[in-house]
Amino acid sequence: MNDIPTNFTRRQALAGLGGVSALALLPGCAQQAGLGAAAPVTLTPDEMLDQIAWALLEHEPERATSLGVDTGEHADLRSRLTDKTPEGVAAYAASLRWGLEQARSYPKEGLTDEQRTSFDVIESGYSLALDGMALPYGDIPVGSWRTAPYVVIQNVGAYLDLPRFMDSIHPLRDTDDAEAYIARIEAIPGVxxxxxxxxxxxxAMGVVPPDFLIAKATGQMRTTLLDAMEGGTLVAPLEKADTTVDPDGSYARRAQEIVTTQIAPGFEAQLAELFAQQKVATGEPGMYARPRGEEWYAWALRSSTTTTLSPDEVHQQGLEELDALHARMDPILREIGFTSGTVGERMQALGADPRYQFAEGDPGRAEIMSFIEERIDWIKAQMPRAFNTLVDPNLEVRRIPPAEEVGAPGAYGGAGSKDGTIPGRFWINLRTTDLHRKYDLADLTYHETIPGHVWEGEYSNRLPLIRSILAFNPFSEGWALYGEQLADELGAYDDYKVGRLGYLQSLAFRACRMVVDTGLHAKGWSRDKAVDFFVTRNGSKRAEVEGEVDRYCSWPGQATGYKLGHSRIVDQRARAQRELGGAYDFKAFNDAVVLGGNVPMDVLEKNVGRYIAANSP
Structure with missing residues (x-):
């Protein structure tokens, strides 16, 4: 696989997406004629894959904008938002059942490996989503990661998602974009x-979030409401746009009127409902305390790991991996002078060392941003040593909006649009500089950018449209952790051993997640016990993990996929080394995994098997 071409482009990936608008109408026709009817086999495999993709985007038009494909025959998607009503969710489920039937019934003879993988991915992703949608409550991801039993809470809901989306994703290049922007603003009250x-x-079913999550959500909802009343985030993009977009300010005025008279009352109504929930809420953090919670969590683990591991199995694996990682950290800590106490206690002492802290306030924030940019420049230069097939991500680093920071993780990141117009982004939480240390920020940067999320997403964006849409938590997050490992193997910490401690603590942190998530949702752990486990066993920063634990309460299962996915990728690498012997090639293996795209764990195993078969001596 050393002769893989390095010049494939977005243009080539997008070339097959046009000319299928008529096909996108077929799901509606199928619904009228009886869902489940197979489409004509006269469609080529790529046409069928695109048809299934456009049918999905009909229900999630924001994804079309994020990918940059809401153009030409599909430009109407730019004016729409996802239907969040019960009827909208039911219609989405019906469309998924139709797509699943197409994927299952399409003849597989003569398919390329890539096409076969794409159909496998649809079957896995759609089946998982439909199982979740059969549950009586929650916001179910389709080829995504946010397993949310609560439709609106501290890190879930349109009150958070849409202001960010409209500000950073929706394009404003001309008056057509402005008209689409207004159409979406008009749609927000319905959402x-x-x-x-x-x-x-x-x-009414007795499904109420924990009281401590509601307290966070109400504070954030108030901030969003105040922002709306003062002509904030939802109007600002029009006010900041070029004069060719809004020459006389009329679009901005229209947006402000809608926000004030229609959207703000919608926020107020949701806030009133949160107060009603608060009156009956308890402090029980886990799904075990909710109606059908055990069933809901079992599904969430399946969705988040793409395996059938039980909570007990995930919990035990987390404990074992944590012990193994601490055994690697112990000698480094001793070498740099931290010899007394557990690994967790010594990492707490390291975190309290002023040498590794950033300055407070805005000076520290500027220092953090400069540090990140320097690390991105370094790792980007190393990529020819790790991959034969190279990409050049369009990438920017941005602060998480202050209104979201309290309920947000320390950072997150993702690839840009399929057409390259929207950059990949690394969002960093800067509510306090104490969230970050000089020994762990480099590792976080590699995770979110290169070779992590932004880097991997560039490859997925070159696959068929459906593959750019569907993503699986253990691959997404497992790859990002594997990206951290690659940075270490490429020498990121050879001259900075304390940085390797930050990397190993990061892996250990993800092993802790497997323990804590299952503890919260299946073993009756309290919030305090979950926070204390991170602090005492891993030496994590309390300010960081309190928000982390709250996130696990509102996204059950999601946190377990990181280390589990990483371990599966590393296991597959060991398998390739073992079976190929001298024919194994580091760069070729990395290409095989990333070029195979974002896949469930069973499909990853098939892809690596094909790579081994093709390169066996």
């Missing part, structure tokens, strides 16, 4: 009403 209906329905 909020749909969420509100489902919030009330869940409360």
């Amino acid at each position: 909020l009403a749909g969420e509100l209906e489902r919030m009330k329905s869940a409360r």
